Amino acid sequence: MIKTDILIIGAGPTGLFTVFEAGLLKLKTHLIDALPQPGGQCSEIYPKKPIYDIPAFPEILAGDLVGNLMEQIKPFEPGFTLGERAETLERLEDGTFIVTTNKGTQHHALVVAIAGGLGSFEPRKPPIENIADYEDKGVSYFIKDPEVYRDRKVVIAGGGDSALDWAIYLAEVASEVALVHRRNEFRGALDSVERVSELAKLGKIEMITNAEVVGLRGEDTLEQVVIRHKDTARGEEFKDADDFIPLFGLSPKLGPIGSWGLEIEKNAIKVDNSYDYQTNIPGVYAIGDVNTYRGKLKLILSGFHEAAIMCQSAYQRIFPDKKYVLKYTTVGGVQGFDGSKKEAKREVVQSIG
C-alpha cells in the first residue's frame, strides 16, 4: 500500500504544480496517471506547440512547461504511479481514503485531489474480437519501456506520428518490426514517413499498407497476428509476432471518476469555488480542467491557482489545530524533502517615493 498525505489523480500541469504547493506546506504527495508519462494534455496532445498565456513566459513550448514543472517539484520527491487508471475511491471511517488502480495498486491518502483534466486518456482499441485476452500478454497500447521489445518480433499498427516514431525507434531494438496501416498514405510528419521508407528499403522495417490486423492467435501469450489485405487476391496473412502494439491515438473519458458519488455537471466535477475547490465528498478536491463552477476558465493558469488554494485547505484539514501563515518563497525560501535549500536572500528592497 502506497501511503501519502495528498494523493493527486492526474499528472497534468495542475497535478504537477499541486506537488509544489503541497511541498511548501511540507505535505507529501503521490500522483497517479493513466498515461505512461507526466504532463497531461501538454505532453500527450501538443508538446511542440508554443503557449503564450503562461504568466511571465511570453512563449513556452508545452513540453518545456512540463519539463520546468518536473524540475520545480523535484525537491519534494513526489511518488508516481504511471500507466495506471484510478478506478475506485473508498472513504474510510476515519475520513481518509483508499484509491485503487485498474492494475490493483492501492494508495492510502489523507486527502485526494482530482486533477483529471478531460479525464483519463483511453487508447482507441482496434475492433479485434479477442484482443482483451492478450492485453499484457503481447498486446499493449502504450510503450512505457522500449527495452521490453529487445530482440522480439513486433507488429505495430497505425498511420500517425506515434506509430511511425515507434517503428523507427524499435527498428534498432526489436529483432523484427512490421508496420501495418490500412491506407497507403500516412498521417504523420513527412520526415518520419521518409525515415520509415528508408528503413523499409534497408530491410529493418516491413511496411504492410492497405491492410489491417484482424485477428490474434496464441496459446497463452500472443504468437501470431492475422493481417487482412484490401487486395482480395492477397487475402489473409498469418505473421509470427511476440508483440502487437496498436497505436490509434487516445480519447479522453471521465471514466471511473464519474461513478464515485461526486456531483457531475457536463462531464466535469462541481466544486465549491467560493472557498477551496472541495467536492461534495469532504476531503476530495477537484482542480484544473476537471472541475466546473460559475465562470470557470479551462486554462493552465486556473489550475495553478486552484492548486494553491486547495493545498491550504488540505493543510487545515490534516492539521486542524495548526495555523498556517502564508509565507512568500522570497522570504521563506524553498526547502526540499531531500534537504536541498533555495535560501531566501536578504536584499535591500527599494521603496518608491
Ligand SMILES: Cc1cc2nc3c(=O)[nH]c(=O)nc-3n(C[C@H](O)[C@H](O)[C@H](O)COP(=O)(O)OP(=O)(O)OC[C@H]3O[C@@H](n4cnc5c(N)ncnc54)[C@H](O)[C@@H]3O)c2cc1C
Ligand atoms: C491543443 C491544445 C492547446 C491548448 N493551448 C492552451 C494554451 O495556450 N493555454 C492554456 O492555458 N491552456 C491551453 N490548453 C488547455 C490546457 O492544456 C489545459 O487547461 C490543461 O492541460 C489542464 O491541465 P490539467 O492538469 O487540469 O489536466 P490535463 O492536462 O488534462 O491532465 C489530466 C491528467 O489526468 C489523467 N487522468 C484523468 N483521469 C484519470 C484517472 N481516473 N486515473 C489516472 N489518471 C487520470 C489524464 O491521463 C491526464 O494526464 C490547450 C489544450 C489543447 C488540447
